[in-house]
Amino acid sequence: xxxxxxxxxxxxxxxxxxxxxxxxxxxxxxxxxxxxxxxxxxxxxxxxxxxxxxxxxxxxxxxxxxxxxxxxxxxxxxxxxxxxxxxxxxxxxxxxxxxxxxxxxxxxxxxxxxxxxxxxxxxxxxxxxxxxxxxxxxxxxxxxxxxxxxxxxxxxxxxxxxxxxxxxxxxxxxxxxxxxxxxxxxxxxxxxxxxxxxxxxxxxxxxxxxxxxxxxxxxxxxxxxxxxxxxxxxxxxxxxxxxxxxxxxxxxx
Ligand code: ADP
Ligand code: MG
Numbered sequence: 001x002x003x004x005x006x007x008x009x010x011x012x013x014x015x016x017x018x019x020x021x022x023x024x025x026x027x028x029x030x031x032x033x034x035x036x037x038x039x040x041x042x043x044x045x046x047x048x049x050x051x052x053x054x055x056x057x058x059x060x061x062x063x064x065x066x067x068x069x070x071x072x073x074x075x076x077x078x079x080x081x082x083x084x085x086x087x088x089x090x091x092x093x094x095x096x097x098x099x100x101x102x103x104x105x106x107x108x109x110x111x112x113x114x115x116x117x118x119x120x121x122x123x124x125x126x127x128x129x130x131x132x133x134x135x136x137x138x139x140x141x142x143x144x145x146x147x148x149x150x151x152x153x154x155x156x157x158x159x160x161x162x163x164x165x166x167x168x169x170x171x172x173x174x175x176x177x178x179x180x181x182x183x184x185x186x187x188x189x190x191x192x193x194x195x196x197x198x199x200x201x202x203x204x205x206x207x208x209x210x211x212x213x214x215x216x217x218x219x220x221x222x223x224x225x226x227x228x229x230x231x232x233x234x235x236x237x238x239x240x241x242x243x244x245x246x247x248x249x250x251x252x253x
Contacts (some may be wrong), residue, residue: 005032006065007174007205013052013062015045022048024229025062030174035196035206037216037237040226041249046209047089049226050176053207054086055079067173085172087163089179089209095152099143099162102151103134106166130169137168141195157188161195174205181212193219217241 008030015023023045030036038046051057053064055076063072071079080086093102104127138144143161146154151162160180167175181189189212196206196219210216216223217237225232225240227249233240240246 006030007032007034007067008053008207009063009065010049010053011063011065013049013064014060015048015052015057016060021229023052026224026226026229026231028224028231028234030205030207032173032205033200033203034221035200035208035219037220037223038207038209038226039211039213039216039223040232043228044226045229046226047178050086050178050207050209054084054176080172083171083173084176085167085170085174086176087160087167087178087180089182091159091163093151093159093162095150097151098148099151099154099158100131100134100138100147102162103138103166103169104130106134106169133169134165137165138162140168141165141198142191155188156183157185157191160184160188160192164195168199172204174207175199176207176209178209179211180208181210181215189215 006029010026010028012025012027013023014021014025026045026049028036038049040046048057052059055071055074055078059072063070065071066079066082066084069082071082094105135144135147138147141161141164143158143165146158146162154162164175164177164180181192184192193215200206208216208220220237222234223237223240224234225246232245232249233243235243
């Protein structure tokens with residue numbers, strides 16, 4: 001994608017849970033190669049926004065355009081097939097399996113309905129292809145040395161990177177990361193920042209929900225700030241930090 005291309009356009013998306021408007025006509029865009037942070041207090045509607053974009057939840061109203069095509073009505077597996085990948089706030093893994101196998105599952109599940117059904121339908125050549133893809137993505141983000149370790153034995157930092165490697169299988173154009181720095185030590189955070197910058201350098205676009213303000217301010221090109229389901233403001237980290245409404249509502253100063 002060329003710089004300046006809009007990868008993701010979120011247009012007045014809304015989600016009602018009964019009488020509660022969890023996401024209230026939120027709009028923003030992500031340009032190719034941008035890292036955008038989605039921030040706001042607990043309950044602001046960040047996770048719901050993520051789920052509306054990825055098709056995990058259906059929208060009450062509004063539209064999502066991904067690389068120019070309307071994905072508003074598509075189920076999540078079709079959206080992921082088109083090149084949008086995500087990680088979850090809580091690491092999903094099979095602890096007894098190796099890191100490589102766990103990442104390969106990302107290639108299996110990609111565009112498939114369920115892990116088990118897709119594994120049963122998968123032949124030997126396909127399995128080889130997925131293992132190779134998993135290895136490629138692990139090496140891409142400096143995780144090659146962990147390939148044959150048992151996933152359950154990993155520290156939190158490598159666990160988060162394993163999740164990112166899995167999301168990278170099949171080369172998505174947009175990554176959505178849900179609190180990738182949660183539970184990480186300072187050094188692990190620095191490693192994560194390096195990986196995010198590297199991916200950005202390779203043309204990846206990233207949407208990041210993250211509570212760690214230092215990391216967000218450091219790595220994001222733009223921030224989208226939510227409060228009570230609404231968009232409080234958007235701008236560069238410097239603009240957002242200087243915004244009195246943000247300071248009052250979020251930074252508590
Ligand atoms: P955040 O991720 O910013 O902490 P959420 O998107 O999880 O916020 O939640 C936004 C609001 O929507 C909260 O008030 C939450 O309680 C509510 N909410 C989230 N999911 C559901 C659901 N499935 N049913 C009802 N209310 C929900
Ligand atoms: Mg959340």
